[in-house]
Amino acid sequence: MARVLGRVRQSRTQDDSISENVQRDAIQRWADSEGHEVVGWAVDLNTSGTKDPFQTESLGPWLNKRADEFDILACYKMDRLSRVTVNAFKLLQWSKENGKAIKAVEDKFDPSSREGELIFFIVAWLAEGELSAIQQRAKDTFTRMVADGRYRGGHQPYGYRTVKAEKGWRFEVDPETAETIRRITSEVTSGVSNSEVCRRLNAEGVPTPRDADRVRAGKAPKGYKWTAATLGPLLRSKGLMGVTTVNADGERVEVRGSDGVPVQFADPILSRAEFGQLQTALDSRTFTRARNRVDASPMLHVAYCACGSPMFYLEVKRYSGEGENRYYRCGARSADDGCPLGYGNARRADEIEELVTQSFLDAIGHLPMLRRVFVPGEDNAQELEKVREALEWHVTALQPGGVLSHPSTRDKASEALRELQGRYDELSGKPSIPDRWVSEETGETYREFWERSGWADRRQLLLEFGFKAVLFEQSHVRMMQPADFVARAKATEWTAEELAARSETEAAIMREWLTWREGGPVRLMSDEAIARIVGKTA
Template sequence: MKKVTRSRQRPHTTDTLWRETDLALLKELMTAEASLPSDAPRALLSVRLSTLTAETTSPVRQELDLRRLAREQGYRVVGVASDLNVSATRVPPWRRRELGHWLNDRVPEFDVLLFWKLDRLVRRLTDLSTMIEWCHRHGKNLVSKHDAIDLSSPVGKVMTEIIGGIAEIETAAISTRVSSLWDYTRTQSDWLVGKPPYGYTIDDRGVLVIDPQEERVLRWCLGAALRGVSARRMTTVLIRAGVPTGGGGQWTASTLLRRLRNPALMGFRVSESKSGGARRSETVLGVDGNPIRVADPIVTEAEWLSLQAALGERAKSQPTRRKRGATEFLGVLVCADCGTHMTAHRSRGKVRTYEYLRCRRCPSGGLGAPDPESVYSRLTDEIVNALGSEPVRVREYALGTDSLDRRRTVEMAIAHYMTGLEPGGRYARTSFTRQQAEQSLGKLITELERLDPKTSEDRWLQTSSGGTFRERWDREDRETMAGDLRRAGITCSVSRHKVPGVRAPHVGLKLIIPADAKERLVIKRDAFTGESS
C-alpha cells in the first residue's frame, strides 16, 4: 500500500499572490481530496513561469487549475514544484530548483506529474524526449491540463511528441525575432534596447549618457592600474568603500577587469565574444569600417590603450592557472580560526614561485600553510585510513511489483476460510471439510508471510559495486575523492601555529566526519545524464 502523507498543505506560490477567494477555493479542493481512498494515485503539480507579469498566467491560477484536474482524475496531490522566473528553454525540468529536487531525490513519492500546458514544462523537443524516457523507466505519467498529453496510452504519447515539436518551433521563431532585433540595434548609433555598459545610463529621452558616479569609479581604477595596483587590491578598496557594482552582487577581480577591458569606455558600441573560452567585448564596426559611437567617451583612445598595456603587463607576471583550479580539495579544507575555505595561492618571486594555502577572513590570510602538496597528501592518508575500507554503494531506483494485488487476494481468502471454520460455519460441519479448509488456510498464511509489502512500492535500493572506496580513490584522481568528501559533508580543519625560531608555521589537520557520512557517501547516479554525484 502506498504511503500517504497527511501533513497540512499550504499554497506553494508567493503568499502575496493569493486572494481570499483563491484561498477559499484551495480549501474546498483540499477538503474534497481528503475523501480519496488511501491508495489513490499521487500527483505532483509543476508550476513554472519565465517572468511574472500582469499578462502572464499567474502561478496561483496554474496551481488551482491543476488541483481541479487532480480532483477530476481522482489524484491525491502530494506536492507542488513551483519554479518562478525560470526559462524552460534554458533550464530543463531536472535542473530546476524545486521540480529537479522531486525528479532526482523524491521519485518514489508521486505517480503522475501534472502541468498546466506543455510549454510550462518544456520548450525543447530533446527535453521532452528525455522526460518521456525517464517516465517509462520510473513508471510515471505526464498529464497536461490544456494539451492531449497522457503517457498511459499510445495515442497520448504520439500527441505529446507532436505538441513538443510545435513548442520547439515556436521557441525557435521567438529566438530568431530577438536575434534579428539585436542584429539591427548593433548597427545603429542610437541606444534602442539592452542594458547599458558600466559607466553609462539612459536618460529620460532614451539617450545613453555618462553616469557621474560610475565614471569616477572607472577614472580612479584607471589611475590605480597605471600605478601598478592589482585588480584584486582595487576590488578590496571598492568593497570597503561600499561602492555599488551597478548590477547587484559584490565586486570581483574578474568583473572589474572585464569592465576595464571593455571598449565601451570610449563610447563605442560593443558585442560580446567568447572565443577561447574568455568573455571579452569587441568593438562593432559600421558600414564605413569605423567603430559605431553611441555615447561620449569616459576615457580617450590613448588612455584606453595605456590601460590595456598596464593590465596586460601585470597579467604576464601572474602564474599560469591550473586546469582544475589552484586548490585540489576546495570545500573540504577549512580554516580552524575563521571557518572559511582554504584556497591555494601562488606568487612569483625573483628566484622561484611560492605556493601556500590561506583563508579569507583571517588578517592577511592567517599564518598561511606552505607546501599545499604536503597538506593534500596528509589529508589523503587520513581519509583512506578512516573510510577506505567502506564498500562503494550505488543508489538504484526499483519499481514496485504486483505483489500488492496478490496480497489483497490472499488476505480475502484467509478471511473467507477463517469465517467458515468458526462454529456453525460452512467448513466446521464435518471433519473432512475442516481438515481441507485448515490445510488451505495454512498454505495461504505461508504465502502471505512471504509477500513483502515493501516490494509493492517504488523505492530506492543501495547496491554494492563490488569494491571499496580505497580502490575507487586509487583508480581515480583526487578530484573524485574531493567530490566524495563534499557529498558526505566531510571537512578537514586546518590550524597554523607559529614555531619559535622557524619561519614556516606548524600546520595541524583535524578530520571532521559527520555521523551520517557513510550514508551520504552513497553514489547517486543522475537519471537524466548518467553521471554520478
C-alpha cells in the first residue's frame, strides 16, 4: 500500500466538468481500487496552469518541505499539474530524484517508463498550446467587449448599474448613486473639502460604493465609511463621463474606436466640462491642504488681521482647571517682526464668532437655503466635443510617421476623416442648450441650517459666500461681504462666468471699506494685505 497525495487544481476559467469534487472523487476511486491510502490533498483553486507547481500555495509546501510524507502524486489529468512544458519537465525530474511516482488517473500511460515520459511531454506541450489558444480567445473577447462598451464582469463602477442587453450585459446610469456623484461634485466645486464631504455622507448614512454593490447583489450593507482616501480616486475616474478606459503604463487612458471617437460604455454622469471643472477643483487642493482639515479652526480662511495674516485659533485651559478659554490672535505675532500693525492682543473667540453669526444671519438668515443641482443640457455639445477630438486624433495619426500613415490604412482612415468632418459640420449647425447648475430650496432657511449645524458646516457656508471678518486694534471688527452676497443667496441659476467673476467682485468690495475712522487718523490697509485676504476666497 502506497501513500497518495491528491493534487487538485482549478483555474478561474474552468468549468464544472473538472470541478474540485470531480477531481477528488476520481483520485479517491483510483486509490481505493489500487489499495492505496490518500494521506493528504494539495488543492489550489483559482490557480492558473502556468504557475510553477513548486510556487503554488498548497502543492508547493508538499514538494519543498513534506516530500517524505507521500509516495505517489496523483492528479485527475496531467494538465492539473502544469500547462507549461518547462514546469512539467521540472516536476518530472524532481519525482525521479526523490523517488516519487506521478499518476494521472484519467490518462492511460505511465510517466515512469520511457514511452510514458515521451507521452507526458507531448501532453504537456499540447496543454500549453491549448492554454495559449484559451488566452488568445479571452483576449479577443475582451477586445470586442471593450470596443462595444459592454460589461466585462467584475466590479461595477459607482454611479452605474448593469442591464440585460441583446448581446450580453451593458451599463446604464443608476439614478440614485449618480445623484450622489452629482451632489459630491457640486460640493467639491463649491469649495467643500473631501473630508467634509465624507463626514456629511457618513452622517446622512449614504451607502459607500462597497455597500452599494452589496445592496445591488441582494446582501445587507456592512456600514462601510466614506473616506477621503477612497473618494479621491472615485472623483478622478474618467468613467464618470461614461467613457471606457484601460490601463496603460499605470495610467487610465480612454479607449477609442476605429473612427477615433472615445468608446462610451454608458451615458455620462458628468459632462466633459463638469468633469474638467471637478479636476480643477481637486488639483487646487494640492496646495491648500489647510482647507481639508475636518478639525480646522472655526474661522480658518474667514477671520484675518488687518495686516493680512490669518487669525490663529487658541484654546487655553482656565486657572480653575475646568474648561478652556478660546481666543483668536494675529498669525504674524509668532514671526520675528510680529504683526506689522502691532496688533498682538488676543480676541475672545465667542465675541468674534457671535459678530460673524449676527452679520451673516442679519443679511440672509430669513431666506430659504438653496443648494446647487446639476441639470443636464439638451444639446449635442458632448458629442460635438468627441467628434472634434476624433478629428484632431485622425489628423495627427495621418501625418508622416503616424499610426495611420501606412498605405494599408491611409485610405480607410482618410475616408473616416471625411465622415467625421461631415458629422462635425452637421452637429455644429444644430442649436444647443448646455449643461448647467441651478439652485433648489432645501426646505429650511439659512438661519435654521446655521442653528442646527456645527462650526465645520458654518465655515463651509461662509467660504462659499466669500464672507470675511477683518480685525483691527481695540477689538474693532469689520465684516466684508461681496456686493452680490444677498443676490447669490437668492440665485436660481449660476453661470460659469458669474462664478469666475466672484473673486474680482470680492476684491472690489474689499477696497470700498479700506478706510476706517475712529476719532483719529485714517488707517489704510496695504495692497499686499488685501491681496493676501482676497486670495483666500477663491
